[in-house]
Amino acid sequence: MGNKKLLRWDTGVWVGTAEVCGSRSGIQLRRTCALLSSSSESSPAPPAGVTPSGRCHAPACRAVPMGRWGRAGQGQGQHKTEEFRKVNVLMKVPALKDGSFTLAESIAILLYLVQKFKTPDHWYPADLQKRARVDEYLSWQHTNIRPVVFSPCQVLLPLITGQPLPPEKLELATEELNVALKEFEEKFLQDKPFIAGSEVSLADLVALVELMQPVCAGYALFEERPALAAWRSRVEEAVGKELFLEAHQDIMNVKNLTADQFAPELLESFKQHLLKQN
Amino acid sequence: MPPALAYCFAKQNQHTPALAVNGLKAENLTEEFRKVNVLMKVPALKDGSFTLAESIAILLYLVQKFKTPDHWYPADLQKRARVDEYLSWQHTNIRAKGIFPLMPQPLPPEKLELATEELNVALKEFEEKFLQDKPFIAGSEVSLADLVALVELMQPVCAGYALFEERPALAAWRSRVEEAVGKELFLEAHQDIMNVKNLTADQFAPELLESFKQHLLKQN
Numbered sequence: 142m143g144n145k146k147l148l149r150w151d152t153g154v155w156v157g158t159a160e161v162c163g164s165r166s167g168i169q170l171r172r173t174c175a176l177l178s179s180s181s182e183s184s185p186a187p188p189a190g191v192t193p194s195g196r197c198h199a200p201a202c203r204a205v206p207m208g209r210w211g212r213a214g215q216g217q218g219q220h221k222t223e224e225f226r227k228v229n230v231l232m233k234v235p236a237l238k239d240g241s242f243t244l245a246e247s248i249a250i251l252l253y254l255v256q257k258f259k260t261p262d263h264w265y266p267a268d269l270q271k272r273a274r275v276d277e278y279l280s281w282q283h284t285n286i287r288p289v290v291f292s293p294c295q296v297l298l299p300l301i302t303g304q305p306l307p308p309e310k311l312e313l314a315t316e317e318l319n320v321a322l323k324e325f326e327e328k329f330l331q332d333k334p335f336i337a338g339s340e341v342s343l344a345d346l347v348a349l350v351e352l353m354q355p356v357c358a359g360y361a362l363f364e365e366r367p368a369l370a371a372w373r374s375r376v377e378e379a380v381g382k383e384l385f386l387e388a389h390q391d392i393m394n395v396k397n398l399t400a401d402q403f404a405p406e407l408l409e410s411f412k413q414h415l416l417k418q419n
Numbered sequence: 420m421p422p423a424l425a426y427c428f429a430k431q432n433q434h435t436p437a438l439a440v441n442g443l444k445a446e447n448l449t450e451e452f453r454k455v456n457v458l459m460k461v462p463a464l465k466d467g468s469f470t471l472a473e474s475i476a477i478l479l480y481l482v483q484k485f486k487t488p489d490h491w492y493p494a495d496l497q498k499r500a501r502v503d504e505y506l507s508w509q510h511t512n513i514r515a516k517g518i519f520p521l522m523p524q525p526l527p528p529e530k531l532e533l534a535t536e537e538l539n540v541a542l543k544e545f546e547e548k549f550l551q552d553k554p555f556i557a558g559s560e561v562s563l564a565d566l567v568a569l570v571e572l573m574q575p576v577c578a579g580y581a582l583f584e585e586r587p588a589l590a591a592w593r594s595r596v597e598e599a600v601g602k603e604l605f606l607e608a609h610q611d612i613m614n615v616k617n618l619t620a621d622q623f624a625p626e627l628l629e630s631f632k633q634h635l636l637k638q639n
Contacts, residue, residue: 242497242500244500244501244504245504245508245548246503246504246507246508247507248503248507249500249503249504249506249507252499252500252503253496253497253499253500253503256496256499257496269480269483269484270469270480272479272480272483273469273471273476273479273480274471276473276475276476276479276480277471277472277473277476279476280473280474280475280476280510281472281473283507283510283511284510284511284514287511288511328472
C-alpha cells in the first residue's frame with residue numbers, strides 16, 4: 142500500500158503555488174513550492190526563479206502523490222516573479238502549468254489530473270451517481286468546510302503580530318467547525334465507509350486534507366468522534382499511511398516555525414493579509 | 420438562483436426538470452422534501468431513489484445523464500478544466516459576494532456599500548481572469564460556467580444594481596449567453612426573480628418567512 146501512487150506522471154505537468162496564504166475561502170499556509178515533476182529523471186526546466194526540490198503544501202498538492210517535489214527555499218518570494226504571475230493572474234494558489242495551458246483552483250486541478258492521467262476509477266467514478274456524490278461534496282466543502290477549518294495561519298497570527306489569538310475568536314471558530322463536522326457526518330458520510338460509497342474517492346481526500354488543518358493547529362477533532370476517526374483510518378489506509386504523513390510533515394510542524402524563517406517582505410505581506418481577514 | 424438555473428438548463432435540453440424546488444413556497448419545509456434534502460437547503464434533485472443536493476453537482480449530473488450537447492461540459496479536458504475552474508472559484512468569489520437579500524427590505528446603506536464594493540472586486544476578477552477576451556469562459560462556445568455566472572450576476576441586477584450598465588464587455592458577454600440559451604427561456608426562468616421587488620411579505624408562508632429571517636439575521 143505504501144508505494145501505491147495515485148497518479149503516474151508521464152509528462153512534465155507542473156503544479157506549484159503562486160503565493161503563500163492567498164486563499165480567499167480559507168486561510169491556508171502555503172510555502173513557496175517548486176513543482177511536481179514526473180517520476181522520470183529528465184523533467185523540463187522549471188520556470189525562472191524556481192528551483193526543483195521540496196514540497197508543496199496547498200491541499201490540492203498534498204492530495205496528489207509526490208514524484209519529486211520542488212522546494213524553492215522557504216519564503217524567498219520567488220512566487221511573485223513575473224513568470225509565476227503569468228501562470229496565475231490572480232496570484233493565488235495553487236496553479237498548474239501543462240505546456241502552455243495554465244489552470245488555477247485546486248478542485249479543477251485535481252479533476253484535470255485525474256482525468257488526464259486516467260487514474261483508477263474510484264477516485265472520480267465513471268458511474269454517474271457515485272460521481273455525483275463526489276461532486277456534491279466537492280461543491281459543498283467550498284463554503285462549509287474550507288472557511289471554518291482553522292489554519293496554520295491562525296496559529297501563525299500570534300507569531301507574526303506578537304499577540305495571542307483572542308479566545309473568543311478561537312471559540313467561535315471551534316463552534317462553526319463543529320457544526321460543519323456534524324453536517325459532514327450526517328449528510329456526506331452517514332453509515333458508508335466513504336463519501337461516494339464503498340470506495341475512497343477525491344471527495345474523501347479533499348475532506349481529510351481539510352480536516353487535518355485544525356488537527357495541525359492543535360484541535361484534536363477526531364478524538365471525540367469515533368465515526369470520523371474510523372473514516373480517517375480508512376482513507377489513510379487507502380492512500381497509504383506513509384504517503385499521507387509525508388505530505389503533512391511540514392504542516393504538522395507548523396507550530397515549530399519561527400518568524401525569522403520567513404523573508405521579511407513575505408512576512409509583511411502575510412501580516413497585512415491576516416490582519417485583514419481576522 | 421439554482422432553480423432558475425436548472426430550470427433554464429433542463430428546459431433548453433428538452434427535459435422536464437426533475438427538481439422538486441420552489442424556493443418561495445413552504446413545500447421545502449415539508450417532511451417529504453426533508454427526506455430529499457437532509458440539510459433542508461435548496462436545491463435538491465430526486466431521480467428515482469437517488470437524491471442529490473448542491474446546484475453544481477445537480478447540473479453536472481443532468482448534463483452527463485442526459486448527454487446534452489458537448490459544449491455545456493466539454494469532453495475536451497482543457498476546455499472542461501476552464502469550466503471546472505470557474506465553477507470552483509464562483510462558490511466563494513461570486514456567490515458569497517454581493518448577494519443582495521431577496522427579502523423585501525432594503526439593506527442598511529453601509530452594508531449595501533460594502534456589498535457593492537466586494538461585488539465590484541469580484542466582477543473585475545471575473546473579467547480579467549475568466550472571461551478575458553474570449554467570447555465565453557471556456558472559449559468559443561457557451562458552457563455551464565457561463566450559465567452559472569450569468570444567473571448569479573442577475574441577482575444584483577434584479578435587486579436593483581445595474582452592474583452591466585458600465586461594463587460593456589460584460590454586457591456583450593451577457594447578450595451572447597442569452598442568445599445561446601434563448602432569450603425567451605432566460606426571461607421565463609427569471610420571471611419570479613425579476614419580480615422579487617414586487618413581493619410583499621404576505622406572499623411568503625409564515626414559517627418560511629421566520630426561517631428566512633433567522634437565517635439572514637445570522638449572516639448580517
